[in-house]
Amino acid sequence: MLRRTTFVFALSLFAAGSYAQEEFKNYTQQIPGSELSYDLVAIQGGEFLMGSPKKEKGRREDEGPQHKVKIEPFWMGKFEITWDIYDLFAFKSMEEEFARRYPDPDNSVAKTDGSTRPSPPYVDMSFGMGRTGYPAINMTQYAAIYFCKWLYEKTGVFYRLPTEAEWEYACRAGTTTAYSFGDDPKKLDEYAWYAGNSDGSYKQVGKKKPNPWGLHDMHGNVMEWTLDQYYADYYAKKAKGEVKEAFAPVTELYPNSVRGGSWVDDPENLRSAARGKSDPMWKILDPQLPKSEWWLTSASFVGFRIVRPLNTPSKEEIEAYYNPPLIEDY
Numbered sequence: 001m002l003r004r005t006t007f008v009f010a011l012s013l014f015a016a017g018s019y020a021q022e023e024f025k026n027y028t029q030q031i032p033g034s035e036l037s038y039d040l041v042a043i044q045g046g047e048f049l050m051g052s053p054k055k056e057k058g059r060r061e062d063e064g065p066q067h068k069v070k071i072e073p074f075w076m077g078k079f080e081i082t083w084d085i086y087d088l089f090a091f092k093s094m095e096e097e098f099a100r101r102y103p104d105p106d107n108s109v110a111k112t113d114g115s116t117r118p119s120p121p122y123v124d125m126s127f128g129m130g131r132t133g134y135p136a137i138n139m140t141q142y143a144a145i146y147f148c149k150w151l152y153e154k155t156g157v158f159y160r161l162p163t164e165a166e167w168e169y170a171c172r173a174g175t176t177t178a179y180s181f182g183d184d185p186k187k188l189d190e191y192a193w194y195a196g197n198s199d200g201s202y203k204q205v206g207k208k209k210p211n212p213w214g215l216h217d218m219h220g221n222v223m224e225w226t227l228d229q230y231y232a233d234y235y236a237k238k239a240k241g242e243v244k245e246a247f248a249p250v251t252e253l254y255p256n257s258v259r260g261g262s263w264v265d266d267p268e269n270l271r272s273a274a275r276g277k278s279d280p281m282w283k284i285l286d287p288q289l290p291k292s293e294w295w296l297t298s299a300s301f302v303g304f305r306i307v308r309p310l311n312t313p314s315k316e317e318i319e320a321y322y323n324p325p326l327i328e329d330y
Contacts (some may be wrong), residue, residue, distance in 0.1 A: 024073060024310060026214075032154050036085055039078040040308065041214050045071050048129040048169050049176065049272055051235050056178050058268030062232040063171035063276050067239045071169045076162065077305035079135075079205040079216050080224065081147070085127060086136035089150045090118045090143075115150045118143050118294035122287070127300055133204040135222045141256050141278070142324065143294045143305045144225050149322035150304075157213035158318055162307045163247035164228040164275070167259045171272045173213035178271045180218065185267035192220030194270055198263035202300070219270040220261050228257040230277035253327045254278055260299035278302075283329060291329040 001114075029038045051066040052059045057306045118139070125138040141161070148159045162170070181191055188194060191211070193203045198220075206216045228234075229248040237243045250256055255277035261270035268274065283291045283301035296302060313321070 004327055027079075028073070029151075029155060029157065030249045031085060031088065031151075034088060036088070038081070038085060038306075041078050043071075043074050043076050043166075043170050043213065045073040045310075046169075047071070047104075048172060048174075050165055050168055051231060052178070055166055056079075056271070056273070058271060058274070059176070060275070062235070063273045065239045067235060069165045069169070069238075071166060073310040074162075074166060075308040075310075076166075076170050076215060077307070078210075078214060080222055080303045080305045081136050083131040083134055086139070086147065087131075089115070089147045091120075092117060092303060094263045111224075115153055117145055117150070118146075119292060121295050122297075125300075129201040129300070130204065133321065135202060135205055135217075137202065137222055137300050137303045138296045139302075139304070140292070140294055140296055141225045141250070142326070145322065145324060147304075148306055152322065157308060158273060158312050159306045159308050160321060161225050161227045161304060164226040164257045164259065165247065167224065167226050168272060170213065170215060171211065171218040171260065173211045173215070175212065175272070178273075180272060181209075188219065188267055188270065192217070192261075192270055193263045194220040194261060195264055195266050200263075216278070218260055220265065220270075221263055223258040223262045223276055223301055224260050225302070225304040226257045230255040230257040230275070245320040250324070253329055254280055258302060264301050280329075289330065293326055293329070 025042050027040055027042075029040060031037060047068055047070050049066045050069045052063040054064065055067060110181060121138075126134065144161055148161065151157075151159050173180050175182075179185070179188070179191070181187050189197050191209045193208065200223055205221065208216065208220075210216045211218050227247045227250075229250045229252065231237075231248055234243070234248055248257075258276040258278060259274075261274060261276070269276070282296040282302070285297040286292055286295070
């Protein structure tokens with residue numbers, strides 16, 4: 001599965017050319033060569049307290065101490081990436097079929113048919129829970145990064161996974177409560193799919209109320225990959241000034257940070273500050289040796305959404321992000 005980009009890149013994620021402020025607004029990214037699109041929400045920059053206060057119900061030690069984080073402006077997907085779009089990346093035949101049906105000479109499939117793509121999975125990775133309009137699941141963080149690379153090759157726009165800090169900032173949407181809608185978990189049914197209402201499966205995106213910034217399913221439905229390596233004591237080191245990078249670069253295969261909780265989780269795991277981490281058990285049914293770098297055979301609760309920083313990194317930094325060294329999983 002994983003590997004990772006350099007510390008230099010971590011510090012310069014927001015360091016290159018920028019857009020005029022009047023252009024910083026919500027927009028829809030068309031997927032060239034297809035009829036599909038993806039909505040992105042403009043997230044203004046600012047400062048916030050990352051982590052949870054000691055008095056918050058359900059709080060864990062890895063959520064503290066709270067520490068101030070400055071976030072640069074970025075766009076974030078309104079929804080989790082769905083199978084509709086992910087299948088174009090994962091299965092070349094589907095992309096070619098869309099290109100045949102919806103020809104686009106300026107953005108033809110030939111421009112991306114050399115993209116590195118996931119190996120064919122052994123089974124339907126949706127496990128029969130639904131595909132059209134449902135969040136793509138069971139991909140590794142490595143695969144999610146290569147999806148971003150594929151989308152960059154198709155659109156010329158730099159997309160990536162959010163940092164853990166960006167994710168929490170966007171989830172909170174200016175709030176300081178346990179959830180973006182307040183502290184009462186009884187209201188979760190209005191905003192999230194979780195163990196209490198999912199009936200044992202994920203659901204189509206956007207069926208619950210959005211958070212105050214217009215983002216759907218930040219709480220529940222599927223957990224979402226971030227850029228970060230998971231460290232239980234990372235916040236403590238941040239608070240002491242021992243680490244200053246924008247995110248914790250991945251240098252080991254496990255664990256990596258996931259956020260938001262999922263359809264299998266209880267309310268406390270859906271809190272804005274709740275942290276999750278990847279686990280080797282997510283590949284327990286994979287019969288390959290080495291195990292797949294692309295698919296998680298036992299993690300039907302994991303997906304992702306993407307972001308686009310307002311300030312685009314340099315070409316060299318983009319290449320570093322999109323070509324992480326592979327850490328094989330034996």
